[in-house]
Amino acid sequence: MSRPPARRTRVRKARGASAVGERFEAEIGPVAHGGHCVARVRIAGEEQTRVVFVRHALPGEQVVIEITEGTEGDRFWRGDAVEVTTPSPDRVEAPCRYAGPGLCGGCDFQHVALDAQRRLKGDVVREQLRRLAGLDVELTVEAVPGDTDGLRWRTRQRYVPLAGGVLGMRKHRSHDVIPVEECLLAAPSGPSYDVRGRAFEVADGGFWQVHPGAPEALVDAVLTALAPQPGESALDLYAGVGLFSRFLLEAVGPDGRVAAVEGDAAASSLSLVNCPGLQATAGDVGAVLSGGLPQVWDSTDVVVLDPPRAGAKRAVVEEVVRRAPRAVAYVACDPAALARDVAIFAEHGYRLTSVRAFDLFPMTHHVECVALLEPVEPDQRTTS
Structure with missing residues (x-):
């Protein structure tokens, strides 16, 4: 996305x-x-x-x-x-000398042991789901391969250029800049666009997960949650360059179909290159769902939702449940937005049946979740 x-x-x-x-x-x-x-x-x-x-x-x-x-x-x-x-x-003692009060604002938890960082993130996810969706869940934030003790995982890094070629990083909630010699989160090499032996094209500056273990972990979690079957139909919303679409196409096979919707036109175009046989539409996801897809997509078997940090929100959620999918995999980079949208799904008869959390951003407070939403019994479910 x-x-x-x-x-x-x-x-x-x-x-x-x-x-x-x-x-x-x-x-x-x-x-x-x-x-x-x-x-x-x-x-x-x-x-x-x-x-x-x-x-x-x-x-x-x-x-x-x-x-x-x-x-x-x-x-x-x-x-x-x-x-x-x-x-x-x-x-613990922060591994980076630029981490601490009044210094670089890029990391939140360098003073915390790595296993404790993950416990704290799990506490946050549980608290948001309890407070905003009224749910009590159990989960463990999972590590993924590709970092070294929580460091050297950021395959894309932006610095503030300073005079004399010096690099800078901003303070927390500030435009003030402090000079740094290096960032310990920066990976030694750039991102790989190969996932499960499939190569993806990504535009310069286009979105791709910055943790090297993220694409594989998320694809595995989404496919495990949805268990797409040959002949089924799938919608991939906020699809980016087609990371999930590629593997959904393989799962549903020649008798199935996959449609992708993505707001960024360049990414949507690349999804056609990355995913032969994909039906891709560029545009606002809510607008496309409400009138920009052929009638055959008025129902679908499975849906992947991978919205930006603000979440999918009501209009998109209601367009999804109107299509009565048997399963929705929601990929969330913000637990509060996830919880708010889970509550909207519940209004329309979809319940959270599982949630996994991944430590794709060690040393920061950010955490990625993959939630599975499924309908209650048909005679108890109402859709708008």
């Missing part, structure tokens, strides 16, 4: 005197979505405590927090753990 450019940090309107630079001692609470943990600090003259989202901390630690964003009228503040008085047993 194609990914939108990274969002710029929104400037919050000041609501009173700034709290930036103030320091508080506090015990760190649970991990939260976004690479930080939750703490509460007591403000002099206030009856209630103030929520602070704290980076560079771990649940259960006693720390000194320095506020990095917030004014006296805000509901919550942001801060860094600048001193750790009681460390967690999961705390």
